[in-house]
Amino acid sequence: MTGTVYKSTGSWYTVKTNDGKVYECRIKGKFRIKGIKSTNPVSVGDKVDFKLETKNDQETGVIENIWERQNYIIRKSVNLSKQTHIIAANIDTVFLLVTLNNPPTFTAFIDRFLVTAEAYEIKAVLLFNKIDTYNEDELLEIKYLAALYREIGYECIGISAKTGKNIDQVKALMNGKVSMFSGHSGVGKSTLVNLIEPNLSLKTAAISDQHQQGQHTTTFAEMFDLSFDAKIIDTPGIKGFGIVDMDKEELGDYFPEFFELKSKCKFNNCMHINEPKCAVKEALDNEEVAWSRYKSYLQILEGEEEHYRKNSYDE
Ligand code: GDP
Ligand code: ZN
Structure with missing residues (x-):
């Protein structure tokens, strides 16, 4: 069977x-x-x-x-054994909920998340939640961010888990698929899931209660069938995704817009930092690549170096 x-x-x-x-x-x-x-x-x-x-x-x-x-x-355990735990497998789509404030979601966090999704080979979709609360300036900022990420190839939807705005679009993307929801605490993950599937609310609540009582220290996931043709994987305790172990040289491949330009760089192992005739840096100067993305790239590179220095004893 x-x-x-x-x-x-x-x-x-x-x-x-x-x-x-x-x-x-x-x-x-x-x-x-x-x-x-x-x-x-x-x-x-x-x-x-x-x-x-x-x-x-x-x-x-x-x-x-x-x-x-x-x-x-996966999640690596933090103790010395450095064991790997597989949290979930065969995920079609991961939705990242983003809010401008309450709580703020910074582009550094979004980019880190997207890099991980690329490395895991999971389709990522950005949901800009709480659009019912934004003023005109904030709506413009959402528009700017959505345009930036759409240009790179990520689907972006402005939603309100409170009023139900554009939830039909989210459900359409979930149809026939296994989905996961991520984002900072307070962005509206539970509200959204409860809106999509009211009968699931009890389970979600029960799970987070257990967590508050500290009964479960390990991360466990569970899959649920929804009332329409969709499945979700609930992973309590996972706000982001962690960052996958990768070589520094690989990182640029997980920024799709950099990867597309790489063949035009003078050096085929170009890291897009100080190399001459770098197509990514040229695109940055021409404003075809966003500064926020480039900044995230450098930050992750630095972080990875730090990570490797710290972990070099067991490699
Ligand atoms: P989670 O920690 O990601 O699960 O976030 P919650 O679903 O608990 O939501 C945090 C708070 O934001 C709650 O008070 C929700 O009622 C509120 N909230 C969630 N989505 C929206 C939305 O689209 N609009 C508004 N105005 N409030 C929302
Ligand atoms: Zn380059």
């Missing part, structure tokens, strides 16, 4: 088949997945093959195979 993992509680996995039957499954033996050493071999979102077992009149499943993942997101 084949199904998708909706939830995991340590050694048991809740797996749902395409025709909606739910089985509690476990793993027998050891799984080795190419290229990753993780604390959990199977994660929410994984497609798995399993066989049924009947014990004491209980029908449970044994996972025998994990399908190759389209993508997955």
Whole structure:
């Protein structure tokens, strides 16, 4: 049988088949997945093959195979073991909620998020929320930001999770897909999800309550089927995405507008910093590349160097 993992509680996995039957499954033996050493071999979102077992009149499943993942997101544990935990797999779209104030979302944060989405190969969409609260100047700023990110290739929608403005567009993008919602605390993630799927509110509330009581220190994700053809992965505690480990040389590839220009740089390993005849710096001078994006690029580069210095002992 084949199904998708909706939830995991340590050694048991809740797996749902395409025709909606739910089985509690476990793993027998050891799984080795190419290229990753993780604390959990199977994660929410994984497609798995399993066989049924009947014990004491209980029908449970044994996972025998994990399908190759389209993508997955991880979290590194902060303790010395540096173990990787796979949070979720096979995510189609990640929506980043952005607000200008209450709380402010800075372009540095947006760009960091987009870089991670590119590295994970997950489609990112920007939702500018709380547009019902903005004055004219702020609406102009939203327009500017949306134009900037659309030009690079990211879909941008101005929404209000309070009035419901443009929520139909968000739902249309979610149709037939697995989605995730991210953004700073207070940007309106729960309000938006509750508006899209009112019956889910209880679960979300229950989960965050548990967190406040400090019962769960590890991050766990859960997948939910919505009342229309859409799934969401709820990952309490994840505001952003973390930043993926990458080589400095790779970073420019995750800025799509830089990547497009790279072949026009004089040096094919151009980092777009001080090199002569750099197409990215020329585009910056011609205002074809945004300064905020370039600044984020340099900041992430610096941060990565810092990161590598700090972690060099275990590499
Ligand atoms: P979360 O931390 O991202 O889940 O944010 P919440 O959904 O809890 O929202 C934080 C606050 O912002 C709440 O008081 C919401 O009522 C409010 N809020 C969320 N979306 C909107 C919106 O589109 N317009 C307005 N005016 N308030 C909103
Ligand atoms: Zn260059």
